[in-house]
Amino acid sequence: MKILFLGDVMGRAGRRAVVENLQRLRDDWRLDFVVINGENATGGMGLSGAHAKLLLDAGADCITLGDHAFDQKDMLQFIQGESRIIRPLNYAKDAPGRGYRVFSDRRGRKILVTQMLGQVFMKRPFDDPFSAADAVLRAHPLGGAVQAVLVDIHCEATSEKMGMGHFCDGRASVVVGTHTHVPTADTQILPKGTAFQSDAGMCGDYLSVIGMDPVEPMRRFVTGMPKARFTPAEGEATLSGLYVETDDKTGKAIKVSMIRQGGRLSQSGPE
16 A cells, blocks of 8 residues: 655645645555645644645545644534544543544555654643554554554654654554654664654745744744744745555555655655
């Protein structure tokens, strides 16, 4: 199975890049399944129903969220009628929507997508992501009930993301980090067959401060005083993420590549 994961879509620039490029990438790379993290797609804070529909119509098979899952209030209702959106599994017990789902690709192969929020340096004390992951992976054995498993670990600390990679090694096809908006250079296949990258980066304008126009973040860094709201940068975006090929029998990764397409960053794609 050929899987593409795209990191946090950031504002209008990120949405535009997805709409203009995703279908071409699906065709050129013969992708079977595409997952996008969309939790910053609406003004950098959350995802609206209208923008969720835009990303799905552009070619995403599934959208994951994050700690800003319900910043846009209409998502509280929208997610209940749209099963292709996955909110964090350990967000809150009474949160609407679902924290995992088994999807089928066009050939009928099953892929589980789930997401956990980390605990280290996060503003809220979310439930333990490791026990949450363990329960779902035990119920959906790789190479048995499902042909592929993708885990989105959404958190601040690279150490916690690496810990989740090792925890899921051999039980997931892909473990990929999101949230910090900067692509890491540790793309690899772990010893038991799980593709891993600590952070996929963002789909946004990298002439920015993690996707935001630099003026207000710089003011706060220099003076310690806020003056205005953060606003997403709107230059040409780079699509950042991870490409993975899996073995249908075992579900394990056999190829992985860092993805950077368009915008300012050096370009990379499947070998």
